[in-house]
Amino acid sequence: MTVPAENVGVQPDVGREQTRDGYERVYVWDLIVRASHWIIMLSIFTLAGTGIYIGDPFLIPSGATNEQFVMGNVKVVHSYAAIVFTLTVAVRIGWMFVGSYYARWREFVPTTARRIRDVFGMLKFYLFLAKKPPLNVGHNPLAGSIYLLVFALYLLMIATGFALYSVSADGYMEMWNFLLPLFGGAQMARWIHHVAMWFILGFFAHHIWSAMLVSKVEGMGLIDSMFSGYKFLPPGWRNRDD
Numbered sequence: 001m002t003v004p005a006e007n008v009g010v011q012p013d014v015g016r017e018q019t020r021d022g023y024e025r026v027y028v029w030d031l032i033v034r035a036s037h038w039i040i041m042l043s044i045f046t047l048a049g050t051g052i053y054i055g056d057p058f059l060i061p062s063g064a065t066n067e068q069f070v071m072g073n074v075k076v077v078h079s080y081a082a083i084v085f086t087l088t089v090a091v092r093i094g095w096m097f098v099g100s101y102y103a104r105w106r107e108f109v110p111t112t113a114r115r116i117r118d119v120f121g122m123l124k125f126y127l128f129l130a131k132k133p134p135l136n137v138g139h140n141p142l143a144g145s146i147y148l149l150v151f152a153l154y155l156l157m158i159a160t161g162f163a164l165y166s167v168s169a170d171g172y173m174e175m176w177n178f179l180l181p182l183f184g185g186a187q188m189a190r191w192i193h194h195v196a197m198w199f200i201l202g203f204f205a206h207h208i209w210s211a212m213l214v215s216k217v218e219g220m221g222l223i224d225s226m227f228s229g230y231k232f233l234p235p236g237w238r239n240r241d242d
């Protein structure tokens with residue numbers, strides 16, 4: 001999807017329609033944001049499922065050979081999912097710099113006074129000190145900052161994954177060998193790769209819960225918006241995130 005030159009770096013004014021209660025239907029998440037979110041989610045499920053098996057191959061009795069070569073097949077699936085994951089994460093990170101307004105890095109790093117204030121407003125809401133969360137058009141600034149950490153975890157998975165790959169790689173993939181000392185060797189890289197997975201899965205549990213909660217209290221169609229791209233916003237919110 002290409003963003004028209006006049007829309008790069010500006011809040012979108014396209015696709016706005018009045019709904020019955022006066023709320024406006026506003027196009028917030030472009031196709032790259034939505035597609036990358038769901039592709040990354042599916043690849044994580046595949047990587048976690050196969051990864052847990054790689055770490056604990058429960059189908060093969062210890063020391064026995066296996067005619068079906070289960071581990072080999074599981075590793076092939078892990079490798080292909082890793083390629084999809086790595087490329088999609090790279091595209092999404094690049095899109096933070098050239099994508100549409102709400103796809104940009106400012107959604108993740110709170111830079112304006114209002115967004116910094118809203119980080120604390122959101123914390124208050126989660127700590128039961130406020131009844132309503134601060135409302136935002138794009139990501140709420142606390143969620144945005146957490147997503148930044150999630151992207152850092154993605155990069156850690158990719159770096160430790162390629163370091164592990166280089167251990168048994170034959171050919172040009174051996175070049176990722178230089179990453180191993182950075183993680184303190186193969187076993188340490190393996191441990192970090194494994195533990196970081198549980199951080200991602202832990203985030204996932206929280207993320208679903210908070211997406212449902214915030215979707216309900218905001219009443220702006222948050223979860224639906226990750227599918228359709230549209231949120232329902234009070235009138236006159238065009239410059240809310242400036």
Ligand code: HEM
Binds near residue numbers: 052
């Ligand atoms: C969110 C993404 C990922 C998750 C959840 C994940 C999960 C796992 C887990 C749990 C293991 C087993 C670790 C252990 O021994 O206990 C593993 C192994 C491995 N992963 Fe990943 N992984 C991910 C991404 C990647 C990526 C991007 C690569 C890049 C090539 C990769 C390559 C590998 C390799 C090479 C192994 C070791 C296989 C072996 O022991 O021969 N992974 N992964």
Ligand code: HEM
Binds near residue numbers: 036037045143200211
């Ligand atoms: C492994 C699973 C998942 C991970 C790692 C994940 C991660 C993320 C990340 C990084 C973002 C920011 C997206 C961006 O701007 O590119 C995001 C946004 C979002 N995700 Fe997920 N997600 C997962 C699953 C889900 C599921 C199952 C749902 C549906 C219930 C969901 C609903 C949303 C929504 C509604 C947003 C926008 C929320 C906001 O503005 O703060 N996600 N997610």
